[in-house]
Amino acid sequence: MGMINVNPTRMELKRLKTRLTTARRGHKLLKDKRDEMMKRFLDIVRENLELRREVEKALVLANRGFAVASAVMSSEVLEQSLMFPTKTVELEVSYKNIMSVDVPEFSFAESDGQTIYPYGYAMTSGELDDAVDGLSRLMPKLLRLAETEKSAQLLAQEIEKTRRRVNALEYVMIPDLADKIKEITMKLDENERGNLTRLMKVKDMMIKEQFEKSENAV
Amino acid sequence: MAYKIAVLGERESVLAYKTLGFEVREAEEEETGAKELHALAKEGFAVIYITEQLACRVESEIAKYKDSPLPAIILIPGKTGSLGIGMKNVHAAVERAVGADILA
Numbered sequence: 120m121g122m123i124n125v126n127p128t129r130m131e132l133k134r135l136k137t138r139l140t141t142a143r144r145g146h147k148l149l150k151d152k153r154d155e156m157m158k159r160f161l162d163i164v165r166e167n168l169e170l171r172r173e174v175e176k177a178l179v180l181a182n183r184g185f186a187v188a189s190a191v192m193s194s195e196v197l198e199q200s201l202m203f204p205t206k207t208v209e210l211e212v213s214y215k216n217i218m219s220v221d222v223p224e225f226s227f228a229e230s231d232g233q234t235i236y237p238y239g240y241a242m243t244s245g246e247l248d249d250a251v252d253g254l255s256r257l258m259p260k261l262l263r264l265a266e267t268e269k270s271a272q273l274l275a276q277e278i279e280k281t282r283r284r285v286n287a288l289e290y291v292m293i294p295d296l297a298d299k300i301k302e303i304t305m306k307l308d309e310n311e312r313g314n315l316t317r318l319m320k321v322k323d324m325m326i327k328e329q330f331e332k333s334e335n336a337v
Numbered sequence: 338m339a340y341k342i343a344v345l346g347e348r349e350s351v352l353a354y355k356t357l358g359f360e361v362r363e364a365e366e367e368e369t370g371a372k373e374l375h376a377l378a379k380e381g382f383a384v385i386y387i388t389e390q391l392a393c394r395v396e397s398e399i400a401k402y403k404d405s406p407l408p409a410i411i412l413i414p415g416k417t418g419s420l421g422i423g424m425k426n427v428h429a430a431v432e433r434a435v436g437a438d439i440l441a
Contacts (some may be wrong), residue, residue: 157434157435161435182415186416208342209341210339210383222406237356251353269382271430275433276404
C-alpha cells in the first residue's frame with residue numbers, strides 16, 4: 120500500500136527509522152492513555168447514571184408536590200410566595216485534571232437564611248413546603264450530577280480523539296513507515312548487488328585483457 | 338470567581354427552583370429557549386439546568402456547549418415527568434467514548 124515514491128538513500132532510511140520508533144512509542148503511550156481514561160470514564164459514568172436516576176426520581180416527586188400545591192393555591196399566591204427567595208447561592212468552580220482533561224469541580228456556598236421557606240405558612244399549602252424541602256435537600260446531589268455529567272461528556276470527547284489517534288497510528292502510520300523502510304532497504308540491497316556484479320564483471324574483463332596481453336607477448 | 342446557577346424551562350416547572358437561590362428564566366418556545374440559553378452562557382452561569390421538555394426543542398443549541406468545560410448544561414425532568422432524554426444523553430456519552438453502549 121505504501122508504494123509512494125521515496126528517495127532510496129541511507130539518509131532517508133535513517134530518518135524513516137527514527138520516525139517509526141517515535142510512532143511506535145507514541146502508539147504505546149496513547150494506548151495506555153486511552154485505557155486509563157476509559158477506566159476513569161466508566162467510573163464517572165456509573166456514578167453519573169446512579170445520580171441521575173436518584174435525582175430524576177426526587178425531582179419528579181418534588182414537581183408532583185408542586186403541582187398539587189399549585190392546584191390548591193391560586194397561581195398569584197403561589198407566585199408571590201416564591202418571589203423572594205431567602206437564600207442566594209454562589210458557586211465556586213475549580214478544575215481537576217483527569218488524564219490531561221480539565222474537568223470542572225463545583226462547590227457552592229449558600230448565604231444562610233434562617234429558613235428555606237420564603238413565605239409564611241398562613242397562605243400556602245403543606246404540599247408546597249414538602250416540595251421546597253425536597254428540592255433544597257436535593258441541592259448537593261444536583262450539583263454533583265452537573266459535575267459528573269460534564270466530566271463524562273468532556274472525557275468522552277477526549278477518549279474519542281485518543282482512540283482515533285491510536286487507530287491512525289496503528290493502522291496507517293506505522294504500516295506505512297514500515298513499508299517505506301522495507302522499500303528503501305530492498306532498493307539499497309539491489310543497488311549493492313548491482314554494484315557487486317559490475318565490479319566482478321570489470322575484474323573479469325581486466326583479467327581477460329591481461330591474459331591476452333601476456334599471450335601476445337609470448 | 339463566583340459563578341451562578343440558572344434554571345431554564347417552562348414557568349410551572351422552574352418556579353420552585355427560585356427557593357434554592359437559582360436564577361430562574363422562563364422559556365417555552367424553541368426561539369426564546371435558544372436565546373435565553375445563549376444569554377445565560379454568555380452571562381457566565383457555570384451550571385444551567387434545563388427541563389427536558391424544553392431541551393428536546395433546542396437540542397442543537399445545547400450540543401454547542403457539549404465540548405467546552407463551562408457551562409455545564411444539565412437536563413432535569415419538568416412538570417410532566419422524565420422523558421428519558423437525560424438518561425439517553427449519558428448513554429450517548431458512553432457510546433461516544435467506548436464505541437458501544439456497554440452500560441445499557
